[in-house]
Amino acid sequence: MFEANVYSGRRKRLLQKMAQAQGIAVFVGNVDAAMNYRGNDYKFRQDSNFLYYWGVDEPWFAAVLDLDSGEECLYGNDVDIDDIIWMGPQPSVASKGEAVGCARTLPLAEFDKAVAQAVSQGRPVHFLPPARYYNQSKLAELTGIPYDQVRKVAPMAADGGRHASEELVKAVVSMRLVKEACEIEEIDKACDLGYLMHTEARRGCKPGVLEQEIVGRMEGVTLSKGWGVSFTTILSQNGETLHNHSHHQIITPGRLLVVDAGAESNTHYASDFTRTYPCSGKFTTRQREIYDLVESANEYAYSLTRPGTTYWDVHYATARHLLEGLKALDLVRGDVDEMLPLGISGLFMPHGLGHNMGMDVHDMEDLGENYVGYAEDQKRHPLLGLGNLRMARRLEPGHVITDEPGIYFIPALIEQWKREGTDKGFVNYEKLAGYYDFGGIRLEDDILVTPDGARRLGSQRLPIRSADIEDIMAKE
Amino acid sequence: MFEANVYSGRRKRLLQKMAQAQGIAVFVGNVDAAMNYRGNDYKFRQDSNFLYYWGVDEPWFAAVLDLDSGEECLYGNDVDIDDIIWMGPQPSVASKGEAVGCARTLPLAEFDKAVAQAVSQGRPVHFLPPARYYNQSKLAELTGIPYDQVRKVAPMAADGGRHASEELVKAVVSMRLVKEACEIEEIDKACDLGYLMHTEARRGCKPGVLEQEIVGRMEGVTLSKGWGVSFTTILSQNGETLHNHSHHQIITPGRLLVVDAGAESNTHYASDFTRTYPCSGKFTTRQREIYDLVESANEYAYSLTRPGTTYWDVHYATARHLLEGLKALDLVRGDVDEMLPLGISGLFMPHGLGHNMGMDVHDMEDLGENYVGYAEDQKRHPLLGLGNLRMARRLEPGHVITDEPGIYFIPALIEQWKREGTDKGFVNYEKLAGYYDFGGIRLEDDILVTPDGARRLGSQRLPIRSADIEDIMAKE
Numbered sequence: 001m002f003e004a005n006v007y008s009g010r011r012k013r014l015l016q017k018m019a020q021a022q023g024i025a026v027f028v029g030n031v032d033a034a035m036n037y038r039g040n041d042y043k044f045r046q047d048s049n050f051l052y053y054w055g056v057d058e059p060w061f062a063a064v065l066d067l068d069s070g071e072e073c074l075y076g077n078d079v080d081i082d083d084i085i086w087m088g089p090q091p092s093v094a095s096k097g098e099a100v101g102c103a104r105t106l107p108l109a110e111f112d113k114a115v116a117q118a119v120s121q122g123r124p125v126h127f128l129p130p131a132r133y134y135n136q137s138k139l140a141e142l143t144g145i146p147y148d149q150v151r152k153v154a155p156m157a158a159d160g161g162r163h164a165s166e167e168l169v170k171a172v173v174s175m176r177l178v179k180e181a182c183e184i185e186e187i188d189k190a191c192d193l194g195y196l197m198h199t200e201a202r203r204g205c206k207p208g209v210l211e212q213e214i215v216g217r218m219e220g221v222t223l224s225k226g227w228g229v230s231f232t233t234i235l236s237q238n239g240e241t242l243h244n245h246s247h248h249q250i251i252t253p254g255r256l257l258v259v260d261a262g263a264e265s266n267t268h269y270a271s272d273f274t275r276t277y278p279c280s281g282k283f284t285t286r287q288r289e290i291y292d293l294v295e296s297a298n299e300y301a302y303s304l305t306r307p308g309t310t311y312w313d314v315h316y317a318t319a320r321h322l323l324e325g326l327k328a329l330d331l332v333r334g335d336v337d338e339m340l341p342l343g344i345s346g347l348f349m350p351h352g353l354g355h356n357m358g359m360d361v362h363d364m365e366d367l368g369e370n371y372v373g374y375a376e377d378q379k380r381h382p383l384l385g386l387g388n389l390r391m392a393r394r395l396e397p398g399h400v401i402t403d404e405p406g407i408y409f410i411p412a413l414i415e416q417w418k419r420e421g422t423d424k425g426f427v428n429y430e431k432l433a434g435y436y437d438f439g440g441i442r443l444e445d446d447i448l449v450t451p452d453g454a455r456r457l458g459s460q461r462l463p464i465r466s467a468d469i470e471d472i473m474a475k476e
Numbered sequence: 477m478f479e480a481n482v483y484s485g486r487r488k489r490l491l492q493k494m495a496q497a498q499g500i501a502v503f504v505g506n507v508d509a510a511m512n513y514r515g516n517d518y519k520f521r522q523d524s525n526f527l528y529y530w531g532v533d534e535p536w537f538a539a540v541l542d543l544d545s546g547e548e549c550l551y552g553n554d555v556d557i558d559d560i561i562w563m564g565p566q567p568s569v570a571s572k573g574e575a576v577g578c579a580r581t582l583p584l585a586e587f588d589k590a591v592a593q594a595v596s597q598g599r600p601v602h603f604l605p606p607a608r609y610y611n612q613s614k615l616a617e618l619t620g621i622p623y624d625q626v627r628k629v630a631p632m633a634a635d636g637g638r639h640a641s642e643e644l645v646k647a648v649v650s651m652r653l654v655k656e657a658c659e660i661e662e663i664d665k666a667c668d669l670g671y672l673m674h675t676e677a678r679r680g681c682k683p684g685v686l687e688q689e690i691v692g693r694m695e696g697v698t699l700s701k702g703w704g705v706s707f708t709t710i711l712s713q714n715g716e717t718l719h720n721h722s723h724h725q726i727i728t729p730g731r732l733l734v735v736d737a738g739a740e741s742n743t744h745y746a747s748d749f750t751r752t753y754p755c756s757g758k759f760t761t762r763q764r765e766i767y768d769l770v771e772s773a774n775e776y777a778y779s780l781t782r783p784g785t786t787y788w789d790v791h792y793a794t795a796r797h798l799l800e801g802l803k804a805l806d807l808v809r810g811d812v813d814e815m816l817p818l819g820i821s822g823l824f825m826p827h828g829l830g831h832n833m834g835m836d837v838h839d840m841e842d843l844g845e846n847y848v849g850y851a852e853d854q855k856r857h858p859l860l861g862l863g864n865l866r867m868a869r870r871l872e873p874g875h876v877i878t879d880e881p882g883i884y885f886i887p888a889l890i891e892q893w894k895r896e897g898t899d900k901g902f903v904n905y906e907k908l909a910g911y912y913d914f915g916g917i918r919l920e921d922d923i924l925v926t927p928d929g930a931r932r933l934g935s936q937r938l939p940i941r942s943a944d945i946e947d948i949m950a951k952e
Binding site (some may be wrong): 034035037038039040041042043045047048078081084085086087089090131132133134136137142147176212213215216217219220221222223224225231232238240241243245273350357360362364366367374382406412413416439 | 509510514517519521560561565607608610640681689697707708714716717826832840842884889892903
């Protein structure tokens with residue numbers, strides 16, 4: 001948690017950004033999320049926007065910012081004797097408000113009344129599209145907007161609003177995109193924790209070990225020193241499956257292990273790294289060729305990352321770099337300049353080069369990927385891979401993004417392209433047939449855009465060069 | 477996952493138990509639960525009732541059992557190429573149905589239609605009170621029942637039903653209360669995992685260590701070998717707070733550390749143990765007096781646990797045992813037979829002796845604590861402590877329950893009793909004043925009721941006698 005003036009300063013800036021808007025902005029904090037029954041909940045995670053503006057990291061809070069008068073109020077309930085028996089003595093809601101620079105606090109039931117009053121007075125009620133189903137129901141109930149419309153984002157100015165507020169989304173995105181110094185410090189910590197997590201994974205990558213065993217040990221590290229994982233760990237020898245969450249296989253010599261995992265700090269900032277290890281400790285020639293290509297793409301993308309360029313340009317240049325390497329390996333044939341705009345790289349890398357990262361590992365994804373990652377004059381590319389980029393914007397100091405190129409051999413996708421001629425004759429299917437059992441490789445770092453260029457976050461970089469990986473694995 | 481006939485057998489028995497009912501019984505499986513945004517989800521946990529009858533451990537499934545015709549159908553969607561890229565190839569829904577003995581499968585959208593059809597035909601739609609908010613919204617939408625009524629349980633027979641089905645709740649409770657041999661095997665495994673987890677905690681309990689460090693290491697063990705924790709770990713030197721989830725303190729000599737934690741196996745069966753350790757490795761005299769009293773209460777309760785007796789009787793006898801011990805320590809004064817029905821034990825043990833345990837750590841708690849823990853002729857005691865018992869029923873072979881007496885010194889509660897005279901003169905507040913910094917002690921095992929008596933679950937019992945604890949901690 002930061003100093004009170006961090007939160008009050010953010011709310012003040014939000015009011016300025018919303019100066020053209022009228023009505024109230026409401027923020028519904030998260031409530032406990034049942035794992036298998038109410039009362040047996042998942043570890044509590046506050047809504048990131050609530051945390052950003054109101055700082056309270058506890059369930060059953062809400063807040064209102066009056067866009068007309070500038071008044072603000074935090075809503076929550078003080079505890080009774082029963083709560084004390086089960087949860088211990090707690091600071092008062094008033095003192096929680098004070099800690100985030102909010103002088104006015106009221107019981108939670110008053111929040112419902114405040115929203116109902118605004119609705120009955122015909123004042124616009126600005127809210128962000130809610131991530132959780134409870135918040136969606138709650139907003140529908142309070143505003144009378146149909147459940148399914150609550151997550152729709154559109155300009156309030158045009159119609160007064162029977163949906164989430166585009167004005168508020170844009171204002172929040174513009175603020176959260178550029179990280180403050182205190183936030184960068186926390187992301188650095190999360191990256192240091194990610195470093196420990198990945199070191200544990202690399203040490204665990206030995207033939208005969210169950211994948212789940214490694215995942216558990218890695219996640220234990222994050223729980224010991226941070227809030228937990230920033231997303232469900234991806235750890236798989238089937239690296240060609242981008243988000244593989246099953247961990248029932250035994251580490252097998254000759255295969256590759258993709259580890260894509262990150263930590264969330266106790267203050268709820270994320271890290272997100274990917275490394276790929278040879279299960280036998282040494283790469284085969286075929287593995288090393290692909291590995292070194294992905295590693296050089298990671299380095300190349302980093303070298304291009306600086307203020308003023310767009311991340312779309314970096315993504316596109318990296319796609320070209322990959323195609324050149326694939327051509328050198330005779331996996332694609334022909335003119336790279338011709339195949340590039342046809343999206344041929346998408347067969348091998350069907351995802352984007354990276355995404356924003358902050359309090360959310362894909363920062364603010366629930367506000368809408370296009371609002372977050374694309375400026376108003378930028379359009380998504382229509383093709384697989386090129387069009388999967390989550391962050392295309394012109395880079396500014398304070399942006400935090402991931403750099404995560406990959407190459408995958410996905411049999412079902414290759415077969416589909418072959419069948420449908422999607423490759424326009426550029427793909428060498430004959431050679432590719434030898435890669436169906438290859439899996440995939442992804443290499444990911446977290447990057448801060450600085451005034452002069454960029455910096456890899458965290459105090460140490462996880463080993464990445466193929467020779468270094470082999471050296472370290474031989475010693476561990 | 478069990479053999480197909482386990483699931484089909486359960487559904488057949490459910491049909492028999494519901495023979496008097498008409499209409500359809502619907503089961504809505506859990507969907508992904510957003511942690512901070514949709515797509516960044518908590519680790520998936522299936523609804524326990526869905527898992528019990530339909531076995532499919534994946535999100536976005538539903539099922540219908542026709543109570544009139546006996547027909548059954550499992551609903552879910554097969555994957556497309558996009559799913560394959562991100563999640564890998566998946567078995568078909570038809571084969572998932574086959575694996576649980578259900579020959580008929582359809583896409584998920586057909587579930588909505590099946591429910592809508594039953595509603596439009598005026599057929600009763602039986603469902604269980606949903607734990608998750610999404611399921612609550614979904615059932616409200618499909619049935620037209622107001623959101624808040626969906627979790628209300630009442631007899632369908634009386635009014636045709638604008639609420640959850642009491643008949644279905646009772647049928648499910650009667651089945652899940654008595655564990656099958658295959659379930660007991662899984663609970664034994666979860667207990668063995670709980671043993672490893674607690675061993676890690678005991679070894680970590682050294683002065684200077686941060687509580688969170690121990691929690692992370694324990695939870696790492698459960699993730700390495702099982703699904704994870706069966707509930708949020710309680711690990712605290714403020715043991716007087718029954719469900720303390722903050723772990724920011726340093727282990728301090730002279731204090732007591734309460735560790736209440738359990739594992740969930742990969743097949744989703746729970747364990748739940750509590751041990752209390754002296755942070756310096758040795759109990760003080762005052763600590764040992766209370767510890768040995770709680771330990772003897774745990775043993776005494778176990779000795780009384782057998783088929784034919786009620787767990788209410790065991791709870792009440794244990795409360796008497798605790799009062800006798802507290803009287804010997806001069807913390808209460810007067811006739812134990814008089815103070816017992818006045819609930820004086822509740823000041824020291826404001827919770828029940830134990831609860832049912834199975835797929836949920838408080839088994840089936842979402843179906844209603846009284847439906848699960850109390851027979852129709854049993855009423856809850858009105859007082860704190862005596863009335864907090866979650867499982868009061870007459871014991872039968874196959875019941876799995878916890879045995880968890882405790883003694884706590886809760887300053888806010890003591891002050892309240894003193895102020896309000898709740899103790900009727902039985903409490904020696906003068907002596908009690910010396911215990912405000914004591915904390916609390918709880919000792920918990922998991923018990924199977926057998927035809928002859930009872931058995932502690934798991935292949936080894938966690939050390940519990942005070943002398944044994946000190947010996948082991950000296951060596952570790």
